[in-house]
Amino acid sequence: IIIGSTDDRAPAGFAPIAIGLGLTLIHLISIPVTNTSVNPARSLSQAVFAGGEYLTQVWLFWVAPIAGAVLAAAIYRVVGAKG
Known part of the structure; x- marks a missing residue:
């Protein structure tokens, strides 16, 4: 997510949204299953x-x-x- 959203071809201002939502999704899915720590x-x-x-x-x-x-x-x- 970080590599793709910070690429020169990515839309400007998109990186914080993509990275934040990706991290949120990781926590929402994996913490209940494995108590994930990222x-x-x-x-x-x-x-x-x-x-x-x-x-x-x-x-x-x-x-x-x-x-x-x-x-x-x-x-x-x-x-x-x-x-």
């Missing part, structure tokens, strides 16, 4: 306070967004290439 820092703080098994899982909250960003950028370079 902020790795928040995930880390909760894991530190909860301790135990939660600390062994917190790496995923850092690796997954980075991997997703790299994958999204690669796909956008191919699909959204100016041509």
Whole structure:
């Protein structure tokens, strides 16, 4: 959403609306299902306070967004290439 809405070809002023609605949709759909946290820092703080098994899982909250960003950028370079 961020890459597409901030592209030079996107309508001016559209980025805040698209990004905000996308983030809202992520929360509305996934929090009731998995208690999703889209902020790795928040995930880390909760894991530190909860301790135990939660600390062994917190790496995923850092690796997954980075991997997703790299994958999204690669796909956008191919699909959204100016041509």
